[in-house]
Amino acid sequence: MSQDHTVKAFDEDITRLRGLIAEMGGLSEVALQKALQALVSGDETLAAEVVKSDKEIDVLESEVDKLAVRIIALRAPMADDLREVIAALKIAGVVERIGDYSKNIAKRVGQVEGRDRFEPFTLLPTMADLAAEMVHDVLTAYSARDPVLALEVIAADEKVDAFYNSIFRNLVSHMVENPATISTAAQLLFVAKNIERIGDHATNVAEMVHFAATGHYPPDDD
Amino acid sequence: MSQDHTVKAFDEDITRLRGLIAEMGGLSEVALQKALQALVSGDETLAAEVVKSDKEIDVLESEVDKLAVRIIALRAPMADDLREVIAALKIAGVVERIGDYSKNIAKRVGQVEGRDRFEPFTLLPTMADLAAEMVHDVLTAYSARDPVLALEVIAADEKVDAFYNSIFRNLVSHMVENPATISTAAQLLFVAKNIERIGDHATNVAEMVHFAATGHYPPDDD
Numbered sequence: 001m002s003q004d005h006t007v008k009a010f011d012e013d014i015t016r017l018r019g020l021i022a023e024m025g026g027l028s029e030v031a032l033q034k035a036l037q038a039l040v041s042g043d044e045t046l047a048a049e050v051v052k053s054d055k056e057i058d059v060l061e062s063e064v065d066k067l068a069v070r071i072i073a074l075r076a077p078m079a080d081d082l083r084e085v086i087a088a089l090k091i092a093g094v095v096e097r098i099g100d101y102s103k104n105i106a107k108r109v110g111q112v113e114g115r116d117r118f119e120p121f122t123l124l125p126t127m128a129d130l131a132a133e134m135v136h137d138v139l140t141a142y143s144a145r146d147p148v149l150a151l152e153v154i155a156a157d158e159k160v161d162a163f164y165n166s167i168f169r170n171l172v173s174h175m176v177e178n179p180a181t182i183s184t185a186a187q188l189l190f191v192a193k194n195i196e197r198i199g200d201h202a203t204n205v206a207e208m209v210h211f212a213a214t215g216h217y218p219p220d221d222d
Numbered sequence: 223m224s225q226d227h228t229v230k231a232f233d234e235d236i237t238r239l240r241g242l243i244a245e246m247g248g249l250s251e252v253a254l255q256k257a258l259q260a261l262v263s264g265d266e267t268l269a270a271e272v273v274k275s276d277k278e279i280d281v282l283e284s285e286v287d288k289l290a291v292r293i294i295a296l297r298a299p300m301a302d303d304l305r306e307v308i309a310a311l312k313i314a315g316v317v318e319r320i321g322d323y324s325k326n327i328a329k330r331v332g333q334v335e336g337r338d339r340f341e342p343f344t345l346l347p348t349m350a351d352l353a354a355e356m357v358h359d360v361l362t363a364y365s366a367r368d369p370v371l372a373l374e375v376i377a378a379d380e381k382v383d384a385f386y387n388s389i390f391r392n393l394v395s396h397m398v399e400n401p402a403t404i405s406t407a408a409q410l411l412f413v414a415k416n417i418e419r420i421g422d423h424a425t426n427v428a429e430m431v432h433f434a435a436t437g438h439y440p441p442d443d444d
Contacts (some may be wrong), residue, residue: 069308076298086291089308093315172408176401183394186411193412 010081013071017064017088018143024060024095025139027053029132031102032198036128038109039191040121050106057099064092087212091142094201098135101194101201108187117181118174120167120188124195127163130156131195134202141206147213153206154218160199167192232303235293239286239310240365246282246317247361249275251354253324254420258350260331261413262343272328279321286314309434313364316423316430320357323416323423330409339403340396342389342410346417349385352378353417356424363428369435375428376440382421389414 031050038046068089071077077085115121134153141149168189175185210218253272260269290311293299299307337343356375363371390411397407432440 065308069304072294073300073304078295082291082295086287086311089311090315093312168408172405175397175404175408179398179401182397182404186390186394186397186408189408189411190415193415 006075010071010075010077013067013075014081014084014088017067017071017085020060020064020067021088021092021095022139022143024057024064024092024099025135027057027060028095028099028102029135031057031099032105032128032132032135032195035102035105035109036125038106039112040115040125042109042112042115044110047106047109051103054099054103057096061092061096064088083212087208091205091208094205095135095139098198098201101198105191105194108191111187112184114181114184117178118184118188119170120192123163123167123170124188124191127160127167127192127195130160130163131198131202134160134199134206138202138205138209141209145209145213147210150206150209150213151218154203154210157199157203160196164192164196228297232293232297232299235289235297236303236306236310239289239293239307242282242286242289243310243314243317244361244365246279246286246314246321247357249279249282250317250321250324251357253279253321254327254350254354254357254417257324257327257331258347260328261334262337262347264331264334264337266332269328269331273325276321276325279318283314283318286310306434309430313427313430316427317357317361320420320423323420327413327416330413333406333409335406336403339400340406340410341392342414345385345389345392346410346413349382349389349414349417352382352385353420353424356382356421356428360424360427360431363431367431367435369432372428372432372435373440376425376432379421379425382418386414386418 031053034046034053035050037043038050068085071085072082075081134156137149137156138153140146141153171185171189171192175182178185207217210216253275256268256275257272259265260272290307293307294304297303356378359371359378360375362368363375393407393411393414397404400407429439432438
């Protein structure tokens with residue numbers, strides 16, 4: 001009976017831990033899409049909202065940290081249960097970083113000019129949608145402990161990388177042809193790079209989910 | 223006696239954990255300096271060495287993870303001891319990221335041309351030395367649990383940011399004046415950004431060290 005009670009308490013804690021991470025993931029997905037919307041429309045109020053929402057993600061991460069420490073201290077989980085708590089800590093850390101990249105994008109909104117003259121203003125939101133979908137899917141894979149969905153996320157990263165390479169080339173050509181807009185083009189290069197990094201981090205989480213579900217990491221071709 | 227034995231075993235484990243992190247820090251410091259050396263001299267063999275050494279850092283991080291899990295499982299540390307183990311996990315994660323940035327710099331070596339025509343080729347190594355010093359100092363602060371040195375690392379980040387801003391402006395002017403070299407200038411922008419991020423991450427570790435030593439985070443002006 002007491003054993004059952006402990007197991008139940010542990011399960012409830014883990015469910016809460018996973019709930020916090022799902023909440024972080026949801027916020028970071030929305031932050032990315034809003035950051036791009038702000039970038040494309042030049043909406044600095046929306047950009048400020050994204051920067052502010054990053055603080056919420058940070059607060060959630062520190063709640064995950066505290067809860068994880070409490071679970072370990074109070075429940076003394078063993079083996080798989082302990083690995084699950086450690087994985088939650090690591091995943092929360094990565095999702096927090098994903099939030100940082102969106103914040104970085106939002107911070108560039110005020111430094112961008114001549115929006116109608118850049119092709120990447122149509123490409124970047126599509127690229128960001130792909131990356132946001134990766135974040136969404138990897139957190140679904142985490143919730144469902146689904147290694148197949150995790151592999152799909154890893155595969156999707158190639159599309160994000162292809163977008164990045166195409167936008168990079170486009171911006172460099174644009175710079176050569178329009179030296180007056182180089183400063184904005186450089187900002188957009190960083191935006192593209194930030195989205196590409198979000199894809200990389202979603203991939204990292206996918207590898208952790210795959211490991212947690214199967215006991216081995218997917219083959220790495222890095 | 224048995225209590226003493228447990229305490230001693232815990233202390234030995236923690237010392238090993240700290241030793242692994244110091245080793246990661248040393249490798250990542252060297253990787254950054256070698257990456258810049260490879261960039262400036264165009265030495266692709268040295269660049270390949272940096273990329274390879276990043277795998278060693280990754281291996282050490284997974285050793286930290288495994289040891290931390292083992293310590294928690296076997297020693298069931300409480301309160302401060304548990305926080306120390308969790309901090310080690312987090313710090314190892316950040317140092318691993320610092321290694322990734324150096325790897326990213328090394329991977330750009332082959333894409334850089336016309337080295338003698340860029341002023342940042344003298345500025346970037348100095349900027350990298352500053353960042354490497356931050357990494358070095360923050361790990362010393364971690365080993366010595368020294369909150370004052372941690373604050374110095376946080377203050378040093380301003381110098382790295384100033385370098386970044388100056389190099390960014392320099393490269394954008396260079397692009398405007400020399401459209402033919404825009405592609406290389408864009409690579410150097412990313413190098414500068416990577417070094418700036420290393421400074422940010424050293425700052426993050428410094429905040430954790432300060433927290434571990436004093437129980438509160440230094441004031442954040444982010």
